[in-house]
Amino acid sequence: MPDAMEVSFVVNAGAVQVTTHPMARLLDVLRTTLHLTGTKEGCGEGECGACGVLLDGRLVNSCLVPIGQVNGSSVTTIEGVASGEQLHAVQQAFIDCGGAQCGICTPGMVLAAAALLDLNPSPSLDQIRIGLAGNLCRCTGYMRIFEAVVTAMRIKPAS
Amino acid sequence: MRSWLAQYEMRSASDLGEALDLLSRWPGEWTPFAGGTDLMVLLEAGKLPRRRFVDLWRINELRGIAASADSVRIGALATYTDLLTDPIIAAEFPLVAAAARETGAVAIQNRGTVGGNIANASPAADLPPALLVYGAALELASSRGRRHVAYESFHFGYKRMDLAADELIVGVTLPRERRAQGERGAGWQHRETYRKVGTRRAQAISKICFAASVDLDGGVVRDIRIALGSVAPTVVRARSAEESVRNQPIGSQTIAAARLALRADISPIDDIRSTADYRLRVAGNLLEELLS
Numbered sequence: 122m123p124d125a126m127e128v129s130f131v132v133n134a135g136a137v138q139v140t141t142h143p144m145a146r147l148l149d150v151l152r153t154t155l156h157l158t159g160t161k162e163g164c165g166e167g168e169c170g171a172c173g174v175l176l177d178g179r180l181v182n183s184c185l186v187p188i189g190q191v192n193g194s195s196v197t198t199i200e201g202v203a204s205g206e207q208l209h210a211v212q213q214a215f216i217d218c219g220g221a222q223c224g225i226c227t228p229g230m231v232l233a234a235a236a237l238l239d240l241n242p243s244p245s246l247d248q249i250r251i252g253l254a255g256n257l258c259r260c261t262g263y264m265r266i267f268e269a270v271v272t273a274m275r276i277k278p279a280s
Numbered sequence: 281m282r283s284w285l286a287q288y289e290m291r292s293a294s295d296l297g298e299a300l301d302l303l304s305r306w307p308g309e310w311t312p313f314a315g316g317t318d319l320m321v322l323l324e325a326g327k328l329p330r331r332r333f334v335d336l337w338r339i340n341e342l343r344g345i346a347a348s349a350d351s352v353r354i355g356a357l358a359t360y361t362d363l364l365t366d367p368i369i370a371a372e373f374p375l376v377a378a379a380a381r382e383t384g385a386v387a388i389q390n391r392g393t394v395g396g397n398i399a400n401a402s403p404a405a406d407l408p409p410a411l412l413v414y415g416a417a418l419e420l421a422s423s424r425g426r427r428h429v430a431y432e433s434f435h436f437g438y439k440r441m442d443l444a445a446d447e448l449i450v451g452v453t454l455p456r457e458r459r460a461q462g463e464r465g466a467g468w469q470h471r472e473t474y475r476k477v478g479t480r481r482a483q484a485i486s487k488i489c490f491a492a493s494v495d496l497d498g499g500v501v502r503d504i505r506i507a508l509g510s511v512a513p514t515v516v517r518a519r520s521a522e523e524s525v526r527n528q529p530i531g532s533q534t535i536a537a538a539r540l541a542l543r544a545d546i547s548p549i550d551d552i553r554s555t556a557d558y559r560l561r562v563a564g565n566l567l568e569e570l571l572s
């Protein structure tokens with residue numbers, strides 16, 4: 122590749138280094154190079170949120186992030202949300218409330234919900250809707266997902 | 281990795297000088313790249329005609345929102361999230377905050393930038409009408425120097441703008457001129473409205489976007505500024521409608537005149553999101569709401 126560069130960043134608390142084109146999508150580097158396939162691709166154009174990850178603590182769509190901009194940053198994917206065997210409160214609540222069906226939207230939903238609760242530990246239902254507005258789900262009809270976030274908010278995230 | 285990436289090149293600039301140097305050495309060859317929320321969509325769709333990109337993301341001089349006594353300067357790399365968390369924007373420029381809130385959803389707000397939104401020059405963009413109402417000026421830089429242009433004269437045709445191939449938008453300045461309201465008489469009333477009409481709340485491209493501020497003195501229109509998106513090849517300031525009601529008492533006659541005058545300001549079209557007729561009617565209704 123004529124324009125390959127070395128990119129160093131942290132994924133789920135572990136340092137990684139990849140050599141790739143700087144415009145490769147963070148999504149592809151995660152899934153293909155690092156085999157972190159928990160991050161999903163839905164639309165590939167920023168509309169669905171299935172590819173959501175945290176970049177330096179902030180929710181982003183990894184399909185829209187060129188890897189060159191990730192150099193020196195820290196990424197959290199769905200694989201890094203739990204602390205060891207201990208699920209994140211949002212993950213546990215999704216299980217308890219039936220917030221996941223086919224599961225394609227779930228990693229992005231969980232990260233969007235975790236990011237929301239991080240910034241605002243007790244959001245209103247309207248704030249939950251706004252926080253998850255960039256995440257589409259074709260299965261659940263959203264009610265169970267909102268319930269899961271409310272439940273997670275009550276048990277307070279373990280992290 | 282995608283094999284077709286090999287035809288693209290991206291270089292990360294560590295400071296403004298480096299970016300301007302690259303842009304000026306081969307004007308038109310390098311294209312600025314900010315948050316990528318417009319460019320990456322084109323890349324994935326195979327519709328990115330430009331081949332070489334200069335990444336601005338690490339240029340700290342382009343970040344931040346800073347206030348002086350008489351203006352607020354928004355760095356070109358400020359994101360919607362930056363706008364939404366800035367106390368002065370919230371207090372003094374509510375239309376800008378409203379536009380940021382209505383743009384995309386959280387993940388887009390965390391990455392999309394003010395400079396990218398302006399330079400992308402979509403007539404349907406949501407922030408520009410708010411900037412027009414506040415009389416924004418753009419600060420442009422090239423290795424030849426810096427200049428300031430009124431935002432109102434920046435866009436002059438569909439995706440055509442007063443930006444040379446070697447220039448970057450470095451900041452947007454909003455005058456803090458409307459602070460004196462408290463000193464005005466009892467009959468003085470100040471209103472600001474921002475309305476994005478779309479199909480759903482999040483992520484939708486506007487069918488029409490309306491931003492306005494009006495000062496009434498005992499029911500008579502004094503200062504009025506109206507700007508719209510998605511009703512012309514560029515975002516527009518509705519100067520004729522403004523003129524038609526200035527120094528007039530609000531009432532059904534004035535409103536009818538303003539609706540008529542508005543037709544001279546906008547030239548809506550039919551497209552996949554809406555029709556010209558719908559846009560004209562809604563624009564008139566929003567104007568009527570403002571003046572009622």
Ligand SMILES: Cc1cc2nc3c(=O)[nH]c(=O)nc-3n(C[C@H](O)[C@H](O)[C@H](O)COP(=O)(O)OP(=O)(O)OC[C@H]3O[C@@H](n4cnc5c(N)ncnc54)[C@H](O)[C@@H]3O)c2cc1C
Pocket residue numbers: 166167168311312313314315316317318319320321336356357382383384385388391392393394395396397398399400404405406407447448449450483484485
């Ligand atoms: C899912 C989704 C939803 C969206 N929703 C909305 C919405 O509701 N409203 C809306 O208005 N937009 C929306 N957008 C469009 C986009 O997010 C915004 O236009 C954003 O502000 C672009 O900023 P950026 O930094 O990501 O631009 P980039 O993609 O990095 O660049 C966009 C253009 O600007 C140029 N550019 C960037 N910075 C500069 C600079 N400093 N000087 C000169 N040229 C520059 C680039 O060369 C390019 O042509 C949406 C996009 C997506 C993917």
Ligand code: FES
Pocket residue numbers: 161162163164165166167168169170171172173182183184185
């Ligand atoms: S795959 Fe990234 S937002 Fe849909």
Ligand code: FES
Pocket residue numbers: 220221222223224225226227257258259260261
């Ligand atoms: S569970 Fe299937 S898309 Fe949400």
